[in-house]
Amino acid sequence: TSDIRDELTEILVTEEEIRQKLQELAARVDADYAGKDVLLVGVLKGAVMVMADLARSLRGHVEMDWMAVSSYGAGTKSSGVVQIRKDLDSDLTGRHVLIVEDIIDSGLTLSWLLENFASRGAASIEVCALLRKPEAAKVQIDCKYVGFDIPNAFVVGYGLDFAERYRNLRDVAVLAPHVYS
Ligand code: PRP
Ligand code: MN
Numbered sequence: 543t544s545d546i547r548d549e550l551t552e553i554l555v556t557e558e559e560i561r562q563k564l565q566e567l568a569a570r571v572d573a574d575y576a577g578k579d580v581l582l583v584g585v586l587k588g589a590v591m592v593m594a595d596l597a598r599s600l601r602g603h604v605e606m607d608w609m610a611v612s613s614y615g616a617g618t619k620s621s622g623v624v625q626i627r628k629d630l631d632s633d634l635t636g637r638h639v640l641i642v643e644d645i646i647d648s649g650l651t652l653s654w655l656l657e658n659f660a661s662r663g664a665a666s667i668e669v670c671a672l673l674r675k676p677e678a679a680k681v682q683i684d685c686k687y688v689g690f691d692i693p694n695a696f697v698v699g700y701g702l703d704f705a706e707r708y709r710n711l712r713d714v715a716v717l718a719p720h721v722y723s
């Protein structure tokens with residue numbers, strides 16, 4: 543069979559829960575950035591779904607830019623080695639930057655990105671992450687907008703991949719161990 547659902551053990555966050563949560567977060571972003579133009583920076587590729595849905599729930603003006611970094615490759619564990627595959631098109635000088643991520647796992651990717659962005663002269667830098675795994679944290683990330691804290695399981699869907707697959711699932715689900723072990 544090739545049904546993706548046979549390769550999952552549990553739905554962790556449903557499409558509807560994601561939709562509701564992103565609306566709440568978008569309302570907070572609109573309020574916090576009232577009167578300011580925001581530059582949303584999506585971290586490719588995992589953040590594409592969050593970026594698309596968060597951005598469309600906002601009422602205020604935003605620009606969108608993308609940074610492509612990767613620390614996982616085809617494995618299930620973060621290597622801690624962050625590679626830039628595509629840099630921003632925008633100059634961050636004086637900008638209010640909101641980094642949009644699908645998940646904070648070890649925190650190494652965002653820790654590296656925050657340090658990198660801090661040197662580019664932004665007026666402010668905040669983070670919005672749909673998911674966070676508190677038990678997996680190797681570094682603490684100051685994340686202003688968090689969707690859900692989840693257990694330390696291997697999750698896929700809604701942008702999150704295993705070996706580049708499963709990103710197109712509408713829910714966030716736990717990958718069955720037989721798939722990756
Ligand atoms: C994943 C995820 C986050 C990061 C989180 O990206 O999308 O960007 O790992 O892990 P960390 O907190 O342990 O650093 P990945 O490197 O797999 O690239 P992708 O977004 O293209 O899947
Ligand atoms: Mn990513």
Ligand code: MG
Nearest residue numbers: 588614702703
């Ligand atoms: Mg990945």
